[in-house]
Amino acid sequence: MTPAPFAGEVVDEAAAHALGEDYVRAVGKVVISHVRNELAGAAAFDEPAIALAPGPKEKWLACRIAMEEYGHHLKFQRLASELEIGDTSGGRALSVFDYQLSSWTEFVVLKALVDLAEVVLMEELLTTSYLPLRNLVVKLLPEEHFHVSFGKAHTREMVKDLTTAPLVQDAVDDLVRFTVPFFGRSVSANNETFRHWGVKHRTNDEARGEWVGRCRDFVEDELGLRFPEVDPHWNG
């Protein structure tokens, strides 16, 4: 590791390998986390939501969203393959994917809040030093934004209904709690390495704080619901 943070841009996989294996490992960890999580999200939430949808339109939208998340998994996998990272199938997805989805209400709140966490992480990669990753994220973000806007629009509709508003509040409480670890530990050697190489620029707590702020604005200001107390520090 060089003493000063790396401030350059890395144009392709050959340049990444020329910079050194520490750099490739750092980029690789970020890419692999997206390979796993996009697949885990599609399998744990989006595919089950197809069966939970209350009508055909919602069902088809859930299909499309599942397809897009799976497509993101494939595109990150291709990036990993080009970088010759090796096996991306090991390890486990983040704990948020342990959430047991049981209703359409939970799904739309999940899209509004948990997919916003993915958006926050992806937006940071718009300035990553590894340009193929940056370029991929530019392509994927519009679809991720669509997922969040879908979730927000349907959540707004549900909160207008007095019978479903309490269910929305329950889902907010549960999903916020599940999503806090999504950004990683406050003290993280990985995050330090990512920032050293310019793969990321924020600490995990800064990213978590960004997500909390945007979620709180939506939940309190747009939905008129209570946002749970969240400690931006998390160490497992």
Added chain:
Amino acid sequence: MTAVAGAAPTWHVVDGEGRDVSTGRPPRGPGQPSPASALAATPVPAWPLAVVSRHGRLSVAGALGPGGDRVQHLLGALDAGSPFAAHGDVETMARAAPAGRIDLPLAIVALPAGVEAAMRVEPEWLAAVDRRRTACRQHLVTAGREDDMEAALHVAMLMATGHLDPDDDTDVDAHVASGARLWLLAGAVVSALSGVDPDPFDGWARLIAAGWWPVGPSDGRLVVSASSPAFGR
């Protein structure tokens, strides 16, 4: 590839030129233990595809086993994407619906009207289509062919990533149409692979490959929709 006496063959997915679809280079290194697992592991959409080992080459049809020829034909049609020109062709295919023939008046509509119609599609009919999908899937699982099915679906979804992608990432109607076509395409792939004869999804699969969205019975009509705002212009 290097032949290793006594070692089990491993399989790679290649494009029409024989290049590994992941790398664009001749296949090398360890592959997958079976033709189906090789298809299920490929991360890149490409067509045509084949799988190779040191023992030879298999088409997608050969790699998937019985019914694989029908899946190959379906995916080839999706890749070619040639629209039916004649109204009569659309009508013939549309009436041969997955849950049985539909004799309601045919309405070919633009995308916004298709989405409106989809919201009022007959629930019993939709449930019957779902049961057909489930029955085909269960048939394959019972026959011990889950790996073949997952491989076929994986390749279909790879191709659909590009072919059924809405042009506009903010267009809700186009997303609805795309999702519905994906759902039907996945059903069609499983049905084709199951070998059920006649294939109940064949007509609608051809409509999807040609760029249409067959919606179903809605408000006393059989609705077929454009799949995007630009389709048919």
